Amino acid sequence: GQTEPSMLNPKAIVRGFYRHVPRQNLFPIAKSVFNHPRLITNPFLLAATAISGSQMTEKQDSSNETNQEIQQQESKEEKSEKKTEEQGSQQNPSPPPLVREECQYLIIGGGAASHSAIEEIKKIDPKAQITLITEEPELAYQRPALSKDLWISPASDDLTSYEETETGKKKSIFFDQTVYDGVTIVFDCKVDDVDADKKQAYIMKQNRSIKFNKCLIATGSSPRNLVDKDNKPITLPESISQHVSKFKTIEDYKKLEQLTREEGKKILIVGGGWIGSELAVGVATRGKKTGTKVTQIFPEAGMLGEVFPEYLSKYATDVICNETGLETKSKVAITSVEQGENSNVKVTLSDNSTLEVDHIVVAVGTRPEVNLARNDLEIDERNGGIAVNHEMQTSRSDIYAAGDVVSFPSSLLGRRRVEFYDHARMSGKYAGYNMAGNRKSYLYQPSYIGDLGSLRYEAVGLIDNSLETVGVWEKPGSKKPVRRIKQASAPSASAPASSTNQEPKDGGNEASKKEETSDKNENVKMYSPNESQSEPQSHGQSVSESDSHPTKSDEQDSKAATSTESASAIEAGKSQDPFDPVTANKFEKGIVYYLKNDRIVGVLLWNFPDRVPEAKRALSSRKPYSDRTELRSVISFEEQD
Numbered sequence: 001g002q003t004e005p006s007m008l009n010p011k012a013i014v015r016g017f018y019r020h021v022p023r024q025n026l027f028p029i030a031k032s033v034f035n036h037p038r039l040i041t042n043p044f045l046l047a048a049t050a051i052s053g054s055q056m057t058e059k060q061d062s063s064n065e066t067n068q069e070i071q072q073q074e075s076k077e078e079k080s081e082k083k084t085e086e087q088g089s090q091q092n093p094s095p096p097p098l099v100r101e102e103c104q105y106l107i108i109g110g111g112a113a114s115h116s117a118i119e120e121i122k123k124i125d126p127k128a129q130i131t132l133i134t135e136e137p138e139l140a141y142q143r144p145a146l147s148k149d150l151w152i153s154p155a156s157d158d159l160t161s162y163e164e165t166e167t168g169k170k171k172s173i174f175f176d177q178t179v180y181d182g183v184t185i186v187f188d189c190k191v192d193d194v195d196a197d198k199k200q201a202y203i204m205k206q207n208r209s210i211k212f213n214k215c216l217i218a219t220g221s222s223p224r225n226l227v228d229k230d231n232k233p234i235t236l237p238e239s240i241s242q243h244v245s246k247f248k249t250i251e252d253y254k255k256l257e258q259l260t261r262e263e264g265k266k267i268l269i270v271g272g273g274w275i276g277s278e279l280a281v282g283v284a285t286r287g288k289k290t291g292t293k294v295t296q297i298f299p300e301a302g303m304l305g306e307v308f309p310e311y312l313s314k315y316a317t318d319v320i321c322n323e324t325g326l327e328t329k330s331k332v333a334i335t336s337v338e339q340g341e342n343s344n345v346k347v348t349l350s351d352n353s354t355l356e357v358d359h360i361v362v363a364v365g366t367r368p369e370v371n372l373a374r375n376d377l378e379i380d381e382r383n384g385g386i387a388v389n390h391e392m393q394t395s396r397s398d399i400y401a402a403g404d405v406v407s408f409p410s411s412l413l414g415r416r417r418v419e420f421y422d423h424a425r426m427s428g429k430y431a432g433y434n435m436a437g438n439r440k441s442y443l444y445q446p447s448y449i450g451d452l453g454s455l456r457y458e459a460v461g462l463i464d465n466s467l468e469t470v471g472v473w474e475k476p477g478s479k480k481p482v483r484r485i486k487q488a489s490a491p492s493a494s495a496p497a498s499s500t501n502q503e504p505k506d507g508g509n510e511a512s513k514k515e516e517t518s519d520k521n522e523n524v525k526m527y528s529p530n531e532s533q534s535e536p537q538s539h540g541q542s543v544s545e546s547d548s549h550p551t552k553s554d555e556q557d558s559k560a561a562t563s564t565e566s567a568s569a570i571e572a573g574k575s576q577d578p579f580d581p582v583t584a585n586k587f588e589k590g591i592v593y594y595l596k597n598d599r600i601v602g603v604l605l606w607n608f609p610d611r612v613p614e615a616k617r618a619l620s621s622r623k624p625y626s627d628r629t630e631l632r633s634v635i636s637f638e639e640q641d
Contacts, residue, residue, distance in 0.1 A: 100184055102211035103131040105435060106201055108191050108372065109218035110134025111143070112175070112421060113403030113428030117216050119179045120432030128436070131184040131210060133191055133201075138250055139180060141173045144421050146253040147275050148451055149173075151282025155261070155289075159254050173250075196376035196396040214398045214435045217373065217386060218428065221366035221404040221419060223248050226270065229299075229333035229350045236337060243344040244337070244360045247279060256283070259359055263291045268347060268357040270334065272298025272305055274419075274450065276363030281452050284326035295327045295355060302330055303452065307459075308592075308604070309469045315587050316452055323453045329353070366419065368405045380407035385417040390441035392431035402431040408442060412619055413462055413601060422446040445616050460615045461602035462594055470631050473590035591615075593631050598624040600634070611635055 105121055105128055107114045114132060121128050142149075145162060150173070153162035161172050192204040194217070200209045223246035226234045236244055245252060259265055260283060267287075269280045280296040280303075287294050300306055302313030303320065317328055332349045340346035343356040368385045378387040378395040385407035392400045392408070403424040407417045423446035430442040448459040587606060594602030599622060603615035614635045625631055 100129070100131060100210070101208075103184065104129040104213050105131070106210060106212035106215045107132045107218065108194075108201065108216065109220055109403070109405075110136050110138075110140055111218060111220050111403060112140060112424040113218040113220070113431070114216065115140035115175050115179060116425050116428030117218065117400075117402060117432030117435065118183060119176075120429050121436045122179070122182075124433070124436035124438070129184075130182075131186070131212075132180070133186045133189050133203075133210075135188065135190050136249060137187050138174075139177055139185075140175045141250065142175070142421070143248075145173045146250065147247070147279040148282055150253060150257070151279075151286050155257075155286065159257060160250065191372060193375065194372045194377075194399065196399055199398065214400070216428075216431055216435060217394070217399065217401040217405060218403045218431075219369035219372065219405050220424075221368045223362065224365050224367055226334065226337070226360070226362045227364065229335060234334065234337055237339065239339055240337060240345055243358065244362065246362050247275065248366075256359075256361060260286055260290055260292045264293075265291075265359065266293045266295070266343065266357040268345075268355060268360045269294065269296045269363060270298075270360060271363035271365065272296065272300050272303050272330075273363065273365055274304070274307075274448070277303040277452060278450060279361065279363055280326055280328075281320055281324055284320075284324040285453070288325055293327070294325075295329065295357070297329045297332050297334075297349065299331060299333050303328070305330075306465050307463045309465065309471065312471070312587060312592065312606070313465075316455055319455060320453050366404070368417065370405060373401075377401075380415060380417070383407045383415060383417045387415075390443070391434045391439055392427060392442055393434070400431045400435055402427040410445075411443070412445070412622070416462075418446060418448075420446045420448045422448065445619060447612050447616075456607055456609065458605040458609070458612055458615075459602070460612060461600075461619050462596070463602045463604055464594065467594045467596055467601065469592050469594055470628050471587075471590055471592045472632050472635075473587055474637055476586040476588050591635055593618075593634070595625070598626050600625070600631075603635075608635075 107118060107130060110132060114134075118130055118132065121130065141160070149162040149164075149171075150159070152165070160174065161170050163169065164171055189203060190205065191201045193202040194200070194215060195202070198211075199213070199215070200211050201215065202209045225246075226236070226244065228234050245255065247253070247256070256267075259267070267283060269276055269283070271277075276296065276298070280294055283292065284294040286292070296303075298305065300313065301310050302308070302315075302317040304316065305313040308316065317330070320326055321328060329349065329351075332351050332353075335348045335350055337348075337360070338346050340356045344358045345356070345360055347355045347357065347360070349355070370379050370384070370386055373379055373386045373394065376396060377399065379385070380387045386394055386401040386405055388394055388401050388406045388408050390409060392402050392406070394401050404417075404419045406427060407415055408427065409415050426444045426446060427442060430440060430444070433440060445460060448463075450457050450459075589607045591608060591611075592604040592606065593600050594604070600618050603618055605611050605615060618634050
């Protein structure tokens, strides 16, 4: 039968044969298509599958025939490719005939941002001609699940689904794939350059180009390489390189998950950021059942030390190590990596200690994939990323960018680049909405939701340990729970005029209305440390608790003292209140405010669910807090109706 050039995703391919193949044969055909990604862009293999499928009514084991046809065709192709290489490959390869030479919308990158953009474009323009080019062999999926949900969920042979903690229901990590109906998809393919003047994208490996009317660059970011204590790249011997991996894709997860199934393995995770810490917790949690020993190292004082206040970073590290059996080493970096005597790898650290491990996972941050922008587009050299305006347009009007790769303007916080999943989804929506002919500004304030074992946190704005922080904490044992309220879901970009999509203008008024009530809550304590540097420290089941909290400067004492007791007295251990969170070293529920020029620029909600809208209002109010005690009343600890 005839197939439309745009029908390259599996569901569309099956529909293309629907009129010519008996219905009972469609399932085996679809299965073959999914099992052999090369069918997606190879019309000959696709035809072989269809022909084999049409013969299924005559032969019982036609799926084997299909596989034989595929294997024979692949073998012929491999021999042909080898012969061509031997002859010097003087002729240019022909592009796959089912891929359009030009399209209305070209989407580069197959992650969350591109999925949202395609969804939004099709809402406005259902007949849009869209081509998606992705370097991965998979359609879009939830990357956060790779370092969290999949590890916490019980181990199974299905490596792309997990059980939801609250409901126990099984959930796939893949997004809704019906969004791709009618979309031309090219898997395992890299775009090497984009010419903004000619409106062409170039694929050097295939010696071809694709013209477009509008283009979205959503190439995301790539993991950084392993570095030493001086931040210089570490060259790995051939015998060791196979035992060192990064962590970004489904394939990375599958390889690591398979390794943890082998009893008694020792895994080292390098990095104490968002991904490194969540992954360490997840693998250690799974490792308790398989005997896998996990060690995490980082240059900071504790997990997420670059974003959390030091006292909270140390507290979180202690809690997690006790819960999961994870071993950590703080304030250290790698000096050298070599072949181990009794293991695959021997790692020497900056404190002269050594570790013998079977595998190293590098999670030391990422860098934005900006190569496509280097010739014609503006790059933000300070923050990294492709510079865009409020409408997600680059410096060229018909080329847009979204997700981790962009540096976007914020009237509240200045130009910034974030790697939040929430940002990827929403920036993609706005980019798609505007690509389809609209003009709406991206004023959305993205948030981050994370889990470290039993600890849950949500972050909005600038979460940076280099900023001044003031913590407002509920006393341990006060037993005053906050009733969970349903958080408003992220709005569709088709209606960006909604107040939830824009920076609220009444946050200050609402906060001041709650001030009188919240000030009377004596179950709340404040903590505003100016952390000093401490010696390297290890955390784990056999290691003692972290050092006591250091005292802060006189200037902060005057700003952060509560009406009953100064924070410095609490830190020095002079508090007579056994329920004080600092004295008890027990931070169960609270809020950390990040301040710049006396204004709130970031909010961290610690085991304090469903208060992100209030945190966003606190940022948008722009109210100065020269008297730090006023921060107790910004977000109420009272029950919500």
